[in-house]
Amino acid sequence: MYQSEKTKRAHGVAVCLDQSAAKVWNASGSAWEAVSSRILTVRLGRKPINITVTAVYAPVNPANGQKSEVEASEDFYKCLQETIDKVQKQDMVLIMGDFNARLGQQQNLTAGEVVGRHTVDVENLNGELLVDFCSINNMVVTNTFFEHKPVHQTSWMHPGTKEWHMLDYTLVNRKFRTSVHDVRAYRAAGGAIGTDHHLMRTKVRIHLKCRQKKKKNGRLKLDPKKLQNQSLTKCFEDEVEEKRKTEYSNDMSLDEKYANFVKYVRECANKLFQSDDNTKPRKPWLTDEILDIVKQKASAFLNWQNHRGLVLEHKFRNSYRALTKLVKRKVEERQNSYWEEISLEIENAVKQNDPATAYALIRRLRGGKNSVECMPIQDKDGNLLTATNDRLERWKEYFCEMLNVHTVVDPRLLEAIPLPSIDPVEEARQDKVPDLKEVMDAIKQ
Known part of the structure; x- marks a missing residue:
C-alpha cells in the first residue's frame, strides 16, 4: 500500500x-x-x-x-x-x-x-x-x-x-x-x-487468439448515401445496360435471362453501392455536423494535453470546454427537432388512416420490443393466466372460436352470382410475355 x-x-x-x-x-x-x-x-x-x-x-x-x-x-x-x-x-x-x-x-x-x-x-x-x-x-x-x-x-x-x-x-x-x-x-x-x-x-479471461466468426453470405448491404449519389446511380445504370447488351443472347430462355439479370444487378451494386463493413449504424437523429464537432472536441482535448504547463495551455483548455458545451447544445437541439419531426409524421399517419405507419414510428421512438411473456392474458372468466401452457391453450381457444365460425349459406344464392368475364383483347394482352420496358417500369415502382 x-x-x-x-x-x-x-x-x-x-x-x-x-x-x-x-x-x-x-x-x-x-x-x-x-x-x-x-x-x-x-x-x-x-x-x-x-x-x-x-x-x-x-x-x-x-x-x-x-x-x-x-x-x-x-x-x-x-x-x-x-x-x-x-x-x-x-x-x-x-x-x-x-x-x-x-x-x-x-x-x-x-x-x-x-x-x-x-x-x-x-x-x-x-x-x-x-x-x-x-x-x-x-x-x-x-x-x-x-x-x-x-x-x-x-x-x-x-x-x-x-x-x-x-x-x-x-x-x-x-x-x-x-x-x-x-x-x-x-x-x-x-x-x-x-x-x-x-x-x-x-x-x-485472456484470449490469446482472436475468435473470428465465419462470414455468412447474407443479403447485399448497400450504403444509402451512395444510392443517393447521382453519378454513381448513372454509372450503375450504364453498367447494367452494357452487360445486358453484351452478354444476353437470343438462345437464352426466359429463366436464364432473369437469373443473369439478377446476377448483373448484384455485381454492379456490390461494386458501386456496397456499404463499408466498418461503418456502424448510427442513431437516426445524429448528423454529420454533430460528428464533426465531436471530432473537433477530441482534437482540442489532445492539443490541450500536449500544451499542459505551457503559456498557451489556457487557450487550448478554453477551446476544449467551449466545444464540449457546443456538443451538448447541438445534441439536445437535434434530439428535440427529431422528436418533433417524428411526432408530426405520426400525426399525419393517423389523419390519413394509416395505423401501420403510425405504430411503426411509435415503436421507433419507444425502442425495444414488447415481451409477449409479460403481456397479461386472462381466461373467459377473467382469471389471470401465468403458466406458459395455459397461455398457449387460451390462444388456441381464442383463434378456434374466432376463425371457425359456423355459417349457413343458401346454395341458390351462390348459383345466382354471375361468373366474371374478361374481354378477349384484354385476355390476350395479359397472356402476352412482358417486354423489357414493362419489367423496368415494374422494378422502378
Missing part, C-alpha cells in the same frame, strides 16, 4: 495480490510504482501477454465549477496519461478504481466505442474527462457493456439524496475488451472493510 499524506489520510491506493498472482509478480521482477497518492501501478509479467494493473482514486467532481477542484481533476488525468504513456504498447492495461465520474446515455450516443448502453447516471465533468481519456488511449469502460440489475451496477450512495451512482470503473485496452467477461458490484463485501463503496469485481 502507498500513502503519501502523513497527517491527513485523505487519499491512498493499493493493489492486493493473492498467492498465485504474487508468484507471477515476484517471478517477473516485482515491478511496481507509486506514482502519487492517487495512482499506483503493478506489472504482472507473464508470457505471452503482460498485464499492467493501475489502481486509481480520482478527485471528487468539481462542484459548481470551482477552479481548484477543476484543476485537481485535470492534474489527475494529466498524471494518469503520463503513467499510461510509460506502459509498453503490447501490454494488457487494466485501470481500476474510484473515478468519481458519472456516465450517461449521451456518452453512449456520441462515443459508443468507449461507453456501452448500460449506464445509470447523467454525465458530469469527471465523466467527460474519463471519456476523452479513453478515446485518446483506445480504451473502453467495461462496466457499461454488461447488463445487470441497477443494484449490481451502482457502487456508491449519495449521503444527501440517497440515490445510488456508478463511480467505480474498470478500463481496458479496446483490443482486450473481449477478455473481460463481466463487471458487477457486490453489496456484502463493502461492510467487511468499513467503506461506503460496494466491491466492484471484474472477471478477466
